[in-house]
Amino acid sequence: MNQATLHQLKVFEAAARHGSFTRAAEELFLTQPTVSMQIKQLTKSVGLPLFEQVGKRLYLTEAGRELFATCRQIFDTIAQFEMKVANLKGLKQGQLRLAVITTAKYLIPRLLGPFCQLYPGIEISLKVTNHEGILERMVSNMDDLYIMSQVPENLDVNCDPFLDNPLVVFAPLNHPLAKEKNIPIERLANEPFIMREPGSGTRRAVQSLLDEHDVKVKVKLELGSNEAIKQAIAGGLGISVLSRHTLLTDTEFSILDVQHFPIKRTWYMVYPAGKQLSIIAQTYYDYLLDAAKKFVEQTEQHIAPDVSAV
Structure with missing residues (x-):
């Protein structure tokens, strides 16, 4: 490793992070042959293979994984040093x-x-x-x-x-429930519902509340973004529960006054x-x-x- 350079480590880190020499070259504004050469020289310095190719996919070897973790530590330490120096200069x-x-x-x-x-x-x-x-x-x-x-x-x-970060029930502006107050949460079971994708924290919070009150909603759509859900609501495809912050100054939606909402987050x-x-x-x-x-x-x-x- 005495022969390894910081530039070679940067090239390796990018290739390991992307799992691709091509994408590493694009990120670092290098040619792919240059990336391959830098990795080859670094591999020689380490004395063990850093990557292995299975089919068309590139994987880190055990030595590669260890070096990748070491690179992260090195670059974090360098970044800390640079910022401390900048701070000492009053910047x-x-x-x-x-x-x-x-x-x-x-x-x-x-x-x-x-x-x-x-x-x-x-x-x-x-x-x-x-x-x-x-x-x-x-x-x-x-x-x-x-x-x-x-x-x-x-x-x-x-x-x-x-x-x-309160979670509230969004509906189209002209929704029949928009003018009602203190709507029982059970009424949500009668409405087509738009839900965030599995893995979403919002979805977990909503499902937890529904389960607590034994309410089963009719999920018509599962969408992976709040913007997509807002467009679906505006298009009359159903109602949903989203963070109040997704509304901000929007005026084309109603927030329904449903019992047990907003969910406090x-x-x-x-x-x-x-x-x-x-x-x-x-x-x-x-x-x-x-x-x-x-x-x-x-x-x-x-x-x-x-x-x-x-």
């Missing part, structure tokens, strides 16, 4: 890696804008995925901070609540216990706690009339 620059639950994509970009204006030298990497995807990324330590509504029970993590900032936050991540962590309070004040003034009544 705020570096990269912030965020992974957020699907519903948070309506919220977090709004809170990122002012942060980017405060610290124009910071590059933001934002990954949006469902609850299971967040857990996979957290286990692999792929990001600095995770924004989610359900704190994992089987992982040792640090977490801080920063904003309420909370947005959390989460990161693995024992993980030392970078200067950038800690700065954003502190910023978000304050920005969330201001966000609530602003949105309550502009939110749709039906929503303010929830």
